[in-house]
Amino acid sequence: MVPTMSGENTVREIGHDEFDPKGTLVLILVYFGVLSVMWVFMYFVEFLGNDLTVLV
Amino acid sequence: MRRTTQGGILVGCGVLFVIVWEIRSALGLLAGVDTNPQLYMLLTLAVVGLTAVALAIGLIGLRPEPPADEDAQ
Amino acid sequence: MNIHNYEKIWLVLSMLLIIGFISTVVYGATAVGIEMVNDEGGTIDSTALDEDDRFSEPRVEKVGEDEYEAYVVARQFIFEPNPIEVPANSTVTFYVTSPDVLHGFEVVGTNANAMVVPGEITELTVEVNEPKEYGILCNEYCGGGHHTMEGKLIVVPEDEFELGDSNDE
Amino acid sequence: MSEQLESGAPTFLDKFPDEAAVVRAALWSSFIALALGAVFGLIQALHRTDVLRLIDSTDYYTVLTAHGVLMVVSFTIFFLVGLFTWATVRSFDRGVESIRYTWTWYGLMVAGTLMAVVAILGGFVPQTDISADVLFTFYAPMQAHPLFYGGLAIFVIGTWLAGADYIWTWRAWAAENPDERIPLQGFMVLTTMLMWYVATIGIAIAVVAFLLPWSLGLFDQINPLLTRTLFWFWGHPVVYFWLMPAYLLWYTVLPTIAGGRLFSDPLGRVVFVLFLLLSTPVGIHHQYVDPGIAEGFKTIAMTNTMFLLLPSLLTAFTVVASVEHGARQRGGTGLLGWLRALPWRNPAFTGMMLAGLMFAAGGFSGMINAGMNINYLVHNTIWVPGHFHLTVGTAVALTLMAATYWLWPQLTNRRLYSRPIGLAQVVIWFVGMGLMSNAMHVQGLFGIPRRTAEPQYEGFDFVASFGSVSELNLQLAIGGTLLFISTMLFVTNIALSAGTPKLSGIGQPLSEPLSTVDDSPEILDNLKLWFGIALVLVVLAYALPLASIIDRGGLLGPGVDPVPMIVEPVAATIEPTLGRLAAAVGSVVP
Numbered sequence: 001m002v003p004t005m006s007g008e009n010t011v012r013e014i015g016h017d018e019f020d021p022k023g024t025l026v027l028i029l030v031y032f033g034v035l036s037v038m039w040v041f042m043y044f045v046e047f048l049g050n051d052l053t054v055l056v
Numbered sequence: 057m058r059r060t061t062q063g064g065i066l067v068g069c070g071v072l073f074v075i076v077w078e079i080r081s082a083l084g085l086l087a088g089v090d091t092n093p094q095l096y097m098l099l100t101l102a103v104v105g106l107t108a109v110a111l112a113i114g115l116i117g118l119r120p121e122p123p124a125d126e127d128a129q
Numbered sequence: 130m131n132i133h134n135y136e137k138i139w140l141v142l143s144m145l146l147i148i149g150f151i152s153t154v155v156y157g158a159t160a161v162g163i164e165m166v167n168d169e170g171g172t173i174d175s176t177a178l179d180e181d182d183r184f185s186e187p188r189v190e191k192v193g194e195d196e197y198e199a200y201v202v203a204r205q206f207i208f209e210p211n212p213i214e215v216p217a218n219s220t221v222t223f224y225v226t227s228p229d230v231l232h233g234f235e236v237v238g239t240n241a242n243a244m245v246v247p248g249e250i251t252e253l254t255v256e257v258n259e260p261k262e263y264g265i266l267c268n269e270y271c272g273g274g275h276h277t278m279e280g281k282l283i284v285v286p287e288d289e290f291e292l293g294d295s296n297d298e
Numbered sequence: 299m300s301e302q303l304e305s306g307a308p309t310f311l312d313k314f315p316d317e318a319a320v321v322r323a324a325l326w327s328s329f330i331a332l333a334l335g336a337v338f339g340l341i342q343a344l345h346r347t348d349v350l351r352l353i354d355s356t357d358y359y360t361v362l363t364a365h366g367v368l369m370v371v372s373f374t375i376f377f378l379v380g381l382f383t384w385a386t387v388r389s390f391d392r393g394v395e396s397i398r399y400t401w402t403w404y405g406l407m408v409a410g411t412l413m414a415v416v417a418i419l420g421g422f423v424p425q426t427d428i429s430a431d432v433l434f435t436f437y438a439p440m441q442a443h444p445l446f447y448g449g450l451a452i453f454v455i456g457t458w459l460a461g462a463d464y465i466w467t468w469r470a471w472a473a474e475n476p477d478e479r480i481p482l483q484g485f486m487v488l489t490t491m492l493m494w495y496v497a498t499i500g501i502a503i504a505v506v507a508f509l510l511p512w513s514l515g516l517f518d519q520i521n522p523l524l525t526r527t528l529f530w531f532w533g534h535p536v537v538y539f540w541l542m543p544a545y546l547l548w549y550t551v552l553p554t555i556a557g558g559r560l561f562s563d564p565l566g567r568v569v570f571v572l573f574l575l576l577s578t579p580v581g582i583h584h585q586y587v588d589p590g591i592a593e594g595f596k597t598i599a600m601t602n603t604m605f606l607l608l609p610s611l612l613t614a615f616t617v618v619a620s621v622e623h624g625a626r627q628r629g630g631t632g633l634l635g636w637l638r639a640l641p642w643r644n645p646a647f648t649g650m651m652l653a654g655l656m657f658a659a660g661g662f663s664g665m666i667n668a669g670m671n672i673n674y675l676v677h678n679t680i681w682v683p684g685h686f687h688l689t690v691g692t693a694v695a696l697t698l699m700a701a702t703y704w705l706w707p708q709l710t711n712r713r714l715y716s717r718p719i720g721l722a723q724v725v726i727w728f729v730g731m732g733l734m735s736n737a738m739h740v741q742g743l744f745g746i747p748r749r750t751a752e753p754q755y756e757g758f759d760f761v762a763s764f765g766s767v768s769e770l771n772l773q774l775a776i777g778g779t780l781l782f783i784s785t786m787l788f789v790t791n792i793a794l795s796a797g798t799p800k801l802s803g804i805g806q807p808l809s810e811p812l813s814t815v816d817d818s819p820e821i822l823d824n825l826k827l828w829f830g831i832a833l834v835l836v837v838l839a840y841a842l843p844l845a846s847i848i849d850r851g852g853l854l855g856p857g858v859d860p861v862p863m864i865v866e867p868v869a870a871t872i873e874p875t876l877g878r879l880a881a882a883v884g885s886v887v888p
Contacts, residue, residue: 139611165593172851276750
């Protein structure tokens with residue numbers, strides 16, 4: 001098997017040790033932030049702030 | 057700057073449309089801001105349309121993918 | 130096994146996220162006191178609701194100071210009693226069951242939302258506050274007339290509340 | 299368009315013509331189901347929003363049943379068996395052991411589907427008593443025609459035999475290559491099928507032991523909570539069964555199309571093992587607000603569900619990192635500037651990326667659904683269909699369609715009819731789903747229910763905290779229409795591809811992972827061990843709840859009569875007496 005699909009598109013070969021997915025890390029940290037904020041909003045504002053609290 | 061390809065404009069503007077339109081729901085739910093739907097839609101279409109035109113004439117630019125890939129699949 | 134450092138960071142954050150979610154739910158269950166519908170409502174012979182003291186005559190009953198019980202039958206395609214009337218600033222326990230198929234019991238726009246299963250009694254306790262009218266709808270498909278199945282929960286001022294008002298027959 | 303890039307490598311069709319024929323047949327079955335399902339979906343979107351009502355509201359539920367079954371049983375699973383046959387044969391690099399056997403399970407799946415579809419569509423023909431207006435979840439004591447349950451059973455048996463086919467190929471390969479690690483695609487196929495064997499225990503018992511004999515009149519009472527619980531025993535892992543083909547494509551095809559290599563093979567294996575272990579002992583989270591199940595069991599299901607987020611979160615990282623690797627190999631630079639260097643004009647790539655983006659959003663609403671008490675807020679509201687149209691309806695469906703743009707030439711030696719149409723198709727899907735699922739989520743928060751023909755009531759109105767319900771309805775209808783157009787573009791594009799000239803040497807080998815399997819522990823490949831642990835976890839999660847349900851309501855619950863879903867428009871008026879009359883008549887005619 002060839003390492004990449006089409007050599008023409010590959011400007012440079014990047015091996016395992018020289019690749020740090022820092023862009024991925026940034027994107028995933030942004031996602032983490034969105035998830036956390038949205039969760040807090042949904043749970044504490046939309047749900048706990050809603051009418052007719054179900055109790056024991 | 058090189059012009060963005062038609063395909064790139066289509067993909068970019070599709071994503072931009074969804075993002076701008078979803079902000080209306082976010083404003084409504086999170087901030088309680090009730091924007092006028094017709095006006096907001098017009099605004100969204102204007103933003104997306106202007107971006108599309110700007111990309112098409114090269115006013116703003118994204119470097120397209122290397123041409124060698126155009127028909128690879 | 131060789132895991133990239135960034136991926137290790139993400140693994141830790143993912144676990145934090147998961148633990149955070151579980152902690153929030155536990156906080157809601159303990160500190161706020163939100164209980165899930167559970168197995169304490171008991172079972173019932175769904176072909177013989179007529180013989181059951183509570184459901185032969187669906188109604189609201191007073192069981193204590195500011196405490197009420199509502200016996201509700203959800204059937205194709207109505208809720209009984211309708212409307213359900215309760216006084217403001219009270220604690221209401223709904224007991225809901227079905228003689229035919231599965232139904233949903235949703236007080237519209239609120240957290241009072243549960244399944245109704247034939248043979249089982251759904252027990253759901255809520256606190257009602259100021260006078261207000263709520264819609265009730267069935268949110269589980271129950272047959273061709275499902276979309277017509279609705280009811281009302283009317284929270285009336287305490288001084289206007291009378292037992293027996295809730296019965297529509 | 300310029301000429302096809304020809305690598306000179308043989309395609310799958312060149313190497314395995316017999317197997318390619320099966321894969322094409324399975325994929326076509328899948329696309330036919332998709333097209334039919336899209337027609338029903340459009341009718342629903344326009345009907346429930348009161349934009350255009352072509353049918354009687356009673357028939358809405360026939361349409362809804364057909365949409366659900368065709369989309370999430372036929373479309374997804376036919377694609378899965380086609381893709382898995384391709385992946386198994388490709389990755390073990392050997393043909394199936396018996397092509398007749400392979401056609402046999404495919405035939406069984408087709409037969410099962412036809413039976414179920416006949417039973418469902420019978421609902422439109424009042425002259426027959428064949429009907430199955432019971433929706434995809436077929437909760438007893440609503441009763442469908444035996445043909446419906448029989449069809450489901452035969453379909454599932456077909457999938458079991460398909461799984462055995464993949465295992466057979468693996469064993470034959472392993473006998474000749476005793477010291478080799480299982481190739482990644484083969485590993486993904488095998489773990490997914492083992493998960494399916496665990497999951498289908500629930501549906502097999504529910505259908506074969508209870509619903510089918512009950513619909514044939516062998517006994518006339520049933521424990522609705524038991525069959526409902528057995529349904530969700532299968533009903534949650536089945537969502538991962540839909541998702542795993544998309545994951546397989548994201549892990550093994552997407553990096554290649556992006557011009558890169560998979561970031562980590564071992565982590566891919568860990569993810570699939572986690573799905574095998576955790577997919578099934580979570581089904582009770584669909585029953586958070588059910589009576590008859592103790593809160594403790596619900597809490598266990600929630601904890602398992604939350605940990606099931608882990609493999610998906612890990613996948614998000616690994617897949618994006620693989621794509622980033624591709625972008626950097628293509629000359630991309632900067633912290634985020636590499637995003638521009640990706641092949642966005644390739645519909646296969648863009649479709650899968652947009653699917654992944656929507657899955658990120660769907661993942662969030664799924665986290666809400668998984669939260670035990672917050673479920674009161676969203677249970678059975680249209681928020682839930684909003685969620686799963688992002689997951690199965692986009693993460694899966696759009697990935698499968700996008701991947702077809704890449705896979706189809708490998709199976710036919712023909713180029714795609716039109717790449718620009720393909721690109722437009724995936725973008726239209728993204729925009730349509732953005733509108734529709736956004737409207738559904740917001741409506742759900744206002745308490746608007748799912749699964750209803752007319753969400754408009756006499757005694758009350760829904761209160762919108764911003765905008766208006768009618769505006770959201772319009773948004774939903776426009777979104778649904780775009781999705782329909784997108785589906786038609788897809789199916790037409792594939793159909794027209796049959797007319798493009800035959801080419802040779804257009805094979806596209808997949809790239810090797812950056813971090814290979816060699817540096818991972820061998821125990822990862824011990825499928826017997828993982829299968830055993832999965833079974834133990836299921837027993838731990840389900841033994842007590844099921845025992846308690848049977849203890850409460852009996853195996854054949856006393857006091858619950860069948861309610862056949864032979865509803866003609868007349869019988870479905872608001873008069874409850876008529877409903878009961880229909881039930882009484884129906885119970886005489888089993």
